[in-house]
Amino acid sequence: MSGGGNEGGCLWRPCQRRLHKGPLLSCPHRTSDPPTPPPAGKTASPGTLLLSLRVLVPQEKEFEHDIPEDLGPLQFVKLRKHHSLVDNAWFCDHITVQGPVAFQEATFPCYRWVQADSVLCLPEGTARLAGNNALDVFQKHREKELKERRQIYCWATWKEGLPLTIAAGCEDDLPANMRFHEEKRLDFEGTLKAGALEMVLKHVYTLLSSWNCFEDFDHIFWGQKNTLAEKVRQRWQDDELFGYQFLNGTNPMLLRRCTSLPSRLVLPSGMEELRTQLEKELQNSSLFEADFILLDGIPANVIRGEKQYLAAPLVMLKMDTSGKLLPMVIQIQPPSPSSPTPPLFLPSDPPLAWLLAKSWVRNSDFQLHQLQYHLLNTHLLAEVIAVATMRCLPGLHPVFKLLIPHIRYTMEINTRARTQLLPDGGIFDKAVSTGGGGHVHLLRRALAQLTYCSLCPPNNLADRGLLGTPGALYACDALRLWEITARYVEGIIHLFYRGDDVVRGDPELQAWCREITEVGLCQAQNRGFPISFQSQNQLCHFLTMCVFTCTAQHGAINQGQVWRAESPGP
Known part of the structure; x- marks a missing residue:
């Protein structure tokens, strides 16, 4: 049985194993007492081992529990936490029962908190489909x-x-x-x-x-x-x-390779050279886009009385022969009735203007x-x-x-x-x-x-x-x-x-x-x-x-x- 002392995660470690005349239960747990036998007049049902423990301090114990009759293959273990003055919850990892015959071992996964006077019924841990239960x-x-x-x-x-x-x-x-x-x-x-x-x-x-x-x-x-x-x-x-x-x-989830020029990319007169470059990269299958159109029309926040702004940019990029992905043009907002030909930003623009356009892209990428x-x-x-x-x-x-x-x-x-x-x-x-x-x-x-x-x-x-x-x-x-x-x-x-x-x-x-x-x-x-x-x-x-x-x-x-x-x- 494992639990208690591991507050950070499950303990997937093997328990010590010894052979005894009766079943051996291996248990790291919060207790200083031996296992409490079932109350007088109560016996475990056939094929089930009933066990009660008092949980006090984190430690690992291994103890022998003699049972006069042969229970056969164990199917369930009932785990009960007794009520105490300091009623701390106990996280139990698993119970392992070693029988009198070598390799006769049953593991009962728990990995749950045992609280108050609750009783947990733990089935033997072998996975089973609903129709495969004998x-x-x-x-x-x-x-x-x-x-x-x-x-x-x-x-x-x-x-x-x-x-x-x-x-x-x-x-x-x-x-x-x-x-x-x-x-x-x-x-x-x-x-x-x-x-x-x-x-x-x-x-x-x-x-x-x-x-x-x-x-x-x-x-x-x-x-x-x-x-x-x-x-x-x-x-x-x-x-x-x-x-x-x-x-x-x-x-890395937004970039895609272009199969055609995006319809939202409106190139004004005077940008024929850019169009030629884009079409050349398109023919070479080296043209990529990152479209943030999902942000278009999203209402921007007001922070401390100051209206914020959101962009919905489009970035066109090319992959050069050395494998570098480089931006070719940035459109900050898609076309709209008030701006049918929105401005475009190019690497050849003044450095601060180009840097500002890239900053808006990174801001949109954050969202x-x-x-x-x-x-x-x-x-x-x-x-x-x-x-x-x-x-x-x-x-x-x-x-x-x-x-x-x-x-x-x-x-x-x-x-x-x-x-x-x-x-x-x-x-x-x-x-x-x-x-x-x-x-x-x-x-x-x-x-x-x-x-x-x-x-x-x-x-x-x-x-x-x-x-x-x-x-x-x-x-x-x-x-x-x-x-x-x-x-x-x-x-x-x-x-x-x-x-x-x-x-x-x-x-x-x-x-x-x-x-x-x-x-x-x-x-x-x-x-x-x-x-x-x-x-x-x-x-x-x-x-x-x-x-x-x-x-x-x-x-x-x-x-x-x-x-x-x-x-x-x-």
């Missing part, structure tokens, strides 16, 4: 578990027209098993405090000494310094770094990166997967066991975002141009464009024409990680689903699929999301998307925020 008691346990979970994990509407979320007004309202462990909480909150302190100190510095030249920009780089920060400081104005960001920066590709396409999607998993798949289901390590902490981190970053009057409203309601409009537009294929790198990169693009490190790594994840998923799924008919006949799996598409994602079947699984391949592809989105994709979109090259304030 004992009817397993089916009853699955049904009881899901009934209880549906009462605990409820859907809620955060904003109309957006994916549903867990019903929790704040992190304290979340189920205990979805909360940060102490080590994670301290690390998370410590990082926030350190970042906030650095921002305050820099703000005070800028109040005392305003910027008058670009050299003053160096002042923001004091504090945590590294090689990357120094490189950004030296090259943040370069066109080469500007183009590189679209391939491998914080947001789409944070809201569309980070919040919606990873965080909110992962939360839908997490809530549906807890509501529809019992702990014995192989898909539950496959997914649960990848959706850990999802509900708390998202709840904190909704209560700290995104509430009315929160950080987004106080500091970001799309705050004050514009962010909700943008998320709704982004959801309308969110397709199943767009979440799968082989489809997404092919659609954007980036397969085989020189220097596209994100694209290369995403494909490799997708393939690795797919092989892992297929290996697990083929152990339990020996044919397409088994997939179609799994009621828990089919309910989970519908819960995601029809409920959590608000009828997303018209955007390619499945409402049922008809084959092994279809199931494996969907699960690969789930795991990839919650792990590799979020890492690619999130971790780059440590340094955002040449990005002005939001």
Whole structure:
């Protein structure tokens, strides 16, 4: 049995094993007492071991529990935490029972908090489909578990027209098993405090000494310094770094190869040479675009009584023979009745005008990166997967066991975002141009464009024409990680689903699929999301998307925020 002392994560370590005449239970736990036998007059039901423990301090113990009769293969363990004066909750990892015969061992996963006078009924941990239970008691346990979970994990509407979320007004309202462990909480909150302190100190510095030249920009780089920060400081104005960001920066999801010149790119008279250059690059398949049209018409925020501004730029880029992606022209806003031929900015323009145009692009990239590709396409999607998993798949289901390590902490981190970053009057409203309601409009537009294929790198990169693009490190790594994840998923799924008919006949799996598409994602079947699984391949592809989105994709979109090259304030 493992638990208690590991506040930062699950303990996946082997317990000591010895052979005894009776079953041996190995348990790291918070207790200084031997196991308490069942009360007088009570005996364990056949095939089930009933165990009660008092939890006091973190430690690991191994003890022998003699049982006079042969129980046969153990199917369940009931775990009870006695009430005490200091009623601390106890996080139990697992219980391992070693029988009298070599290799006769049973493991009962828990990985839950044991609270108050509660009793947990833990089945033996081998994954099973609903129709593969030799004992009817397993089916009853699955049904009881899901009934209880549906009462605990409820859907809620955060904003109309957006994916549903867990019903929790704040992190304290979340189920205990979805909360940060102490080590994670301290690390998370410590990082926030350190970042906030650095921002305050820099703000005070800028109040005392305003910027008058670009050299003053160096002042923001004091504090945590590294090689990357120094490189950004030296090259943040370069066109080469500007183009590189679209391939491998914080947001590598917008760039696409052109198959024709964009209709919004209106070239006025006098720019025939630019048109010729664009058409030449187009013929060579070396012309790319980054279109921020999703921002067009989004209402801008008002911060401290001052109206903010939002651009919806278009950037045309070329890839030269050395593999460098370089900007050719920037259009800040699309054509409109009041401006049918909006101004264009070129690298040959005065340096400050060209730099200002690039700064507006980076500002717009911040808005789409944070809201569309980070919040919606990873965080909110992962939360839908997490809530549906807890509501529809019992702990014995192989898909539950496959997914649960990848959706850990999802509900708390998202709840904190909704209560700290995104509430009315929160950080987004106080500091970001799309705050004050514009962010909700943008998320709704982004959801309308969110397709199943767009979440799968082989489809997404092919659609954007980036397969085989020189220097596209994100694209290369995403494909490799997708393939690795797919092989892992297929290996697990083929152990339990020996044919397409088994997939179609799994009621828990089919309910989970519908819960995601029809409920959590608000009828997303018209955007390619499945409402049922008809084959092994279809199931494996969907699960690969789930795991990839919650792990590799979020890492690619999130971790780059440590340094955002040449990005002005939001």
